[in-house]
Amino acid sequence: MKKLLLLSLIFPCIAVSASEITEDYLDIATNYCIYGKYSDASVYLDRILQLEPNNAEVKDLKNTISRVTSSSTKSYLSATDKNIQQAMLYKKQGNIQKEISTLSASSESFWSCYFLAEYYRKNNDLKNAMTYYQKAASLKPNYSQTYLGIAQVQAANKDYAGAIQTLNKYQTYNKESDLAYALKAEANLNMNNISEAETNIKKALEIEENITYLLLEAKILYHKGSYNDARDKFNLLSRNVQTSEVYKYLGLCDYALNNYASALLNLDKAIILSDDDKTLNSTYNEIKTKLDNQ
Numbered sequence: 001m002k003k004l005l006l007l008s009l010i011f012p013c014i015a016v017s018a019s020e021i022t023e024d025y026l027d028i029a030t031n032y033c034i035y036g037k038y039s040d041a042s043v044y045l046d047r048i049l050q051l052e053p054n055n056a057e058v059k060d061l062k063n064t065i066s067r068v069t070s071s072s073t074k075s076y077l078s079a080t081d082k083n084i085q086q087a088m089l090y091k092k093q094g095n096i097q098k099e100i101s102t103l104s105a106s107s108e109s110f111w112s113c114y115f116l117a118e119y120y121r122k123n124n125d126l127k128n129a130m131t132y133y134q135k136a137a138s139l140k141p142n143y144s145q146t147y148l149g150i151a152q153v154q155a156a157n158k159d160y161a162g163a164i165q166t167l168n169k170y171q172t173y174n175k176e177s178d179l180a181y182a183l184k185a186e187a188n189l190n191m192n193n194i195s196e197a198e199t200n201i202k203k204a205l206e207i208e209e210n211i212t213y214l215l216l217e218a219k220i221l222y223h224k225g226s227y228n229d230a231r232d233k234f235n236l237l238s239r240n241v242q243t244s245e246v247y248k249y250l251g252l253c254d255y256a257l258n259n260y261a262s263a264l265l266n267l268d269k270a271i272i273l274s275d276d277d278k279t280l281n282s283t284y285n286e287i288k289t290k291l292d293n294q
Contacts, residue, residue, distance in 0.1 A: 022048050022051060022052060022055070025044045025045075025047050025048045026044070026045075026048060026058070027088070027091065027092060028041075028044045029041040029042075029044040029045050029048075029061075030088065038065050041065060042062060042065060045058050045061060045062050045065075046062075049062075054208055054210040054212075056177065056178055056179030056182075056208070057145070057148070057179065060144065060145065060148070060174045060177055060179065061145060063173075063174055083102050083103070083105055083106035083109070083112065084103070084106060084109060084111050084112060084115075086102050087099045087102040087103045087106075087112070087115065090102060096119075099119075100116065100119060103115055103116050103119075104116065107132075107135070109139075110136055110139040110140045110143070113132045113133075113135045113136035113139060114132070114133075114136040114143070114145075114146060114149075116128070116132040117129050117130075117131075117132035117133040117136055117146075117149055118149065120132065121133075121149060121152060121153055121156075124156075126153050126156055126157055129149070129153050130150065130153045130154075130157075133146055133149045133150045133153065134150070137150065142173070144170055144173035144174055147166050147167075147169050147170040147173075148167075148170050148179070148180070150166050151163045151164075151166040151167045151170060151180075151183060152183070154166060155183065155186070155187055155190075158190070160187040160188070160190050160191045161187075161191065163183065163184075163187045164184050164187050164188070167180045167183055167184050167187075176207055177207075178203075178204040178205075178207035178208040178213070179204075181200045181201070181203040181204035181207070182200070182201065182204040182212070182213050182216060184196075184197075184200040185197045185198075185200035185201040185204060185216055185220065186216060188200060189216075189219065189220055189223060192223070194220060194223055194224045197220045198220050198221075198224065201213060201216055201217045201220055202217075205217065211237065211240075211241060214233065214237060215237060215241075215245070215246070217233065218230050218233035218234050218237065218249065219249060221233065222234075222249055222252065222253060222256075227253045227256040227257050228253075228257065230249065230253050231250060231253035231254070231257070234246055234249050234250045234253065235250065238250060242269075242273070243273060244269075244270045244271075244273035244274040244275075244277070244280075245270075246270075247266045247267070247269040247270035247273065248266075248267065248270040248274075248277075248280060250266040250270075251263045251264070251265075251266035251267035251270060251283070251284075251287075252283070254266060255283070255287055260287050260290055260291040260294070261291065263287050264284065264287055264288060264291065267280060267283060267284045267287070268284065271284060
């Protein structure tokens with residue numbers, strides 16, 4: 001489980017390859033869903049989970065399919081119109097412009113709205129993403145993945161309270177979603193609701209332990225003021241994950257514990273790995289001045 005996550009962080013070329021395979025499988029699964037072939041879709045979703053056991057969105061999508069097919073409600077994954085099928089073909093061909101224009105021409109369809117929302121969110125066009133997510137939700141209120149997308153847009157817009165409210169709605173369909181708990185933990189952390197954030201991340205880790213959640217747990221401990229505990233966790237993570245963020249927090253923990261020399265060493269590593277983070281340089285100089293004055 002953890003090997004793929006570690007490799008994807010340490011060797012980006014492997015991450016790209018795994019991501020491309022996952023995307024291909026997800027496209028195939030989506031096409032099967034559109035035609036109502038849920039068992040075939042599940043086969044490819046299972047293949048994704050073999051590669052990425054922690055892919056929470058795929059697990060939740062499987063739960064959604066299971067819920068839909070076991071109910072008497074007419075499926076919202078059924079075939080819609082030729083525009084959707086054509087858009088999927090353009091996507092497979094890599095013709096994004098035609099894919100989007102084709103989906104836009106069928107914007108009264110649930111799937112068109114949902115795919116457009118996903119496209120705009122991933123391209124950081126939050127206004128259009130929210131517009132299409134909300135339209136998708138009005139067309140098919142019980143399709144839970146839509147609420148996950150809305151929550152992610154709300155969080156990106158710094159509407160953390162709104163994101164938590166939407167995630168609560170999402171969890172009425174996916175009660176044991178580790179991803180939802182982790183997203184709520186991050187939202188609460190951003191609102192400085194440390195106790196709630198800690199509760200959320202513990203629940204996420206009880207369901208699924210992965211590096212992303214462990215990093216968030218360590219960050220919450222730092223912001224809680226538990227610097228020794230936070231440093232221990234970041235130090236353990238740094239054995240396998242060498243990122244600017246890990247070394248930044250190691251440095252900040254050292255700084256809070258008055259270990260200035262160690263703080264400078266870790267912040268120096270963070271600066272080398274960062275994309276010109278000016279706040280790191282400022283903190284580094286601040287610590288260096290204190291060390292020089294000792």
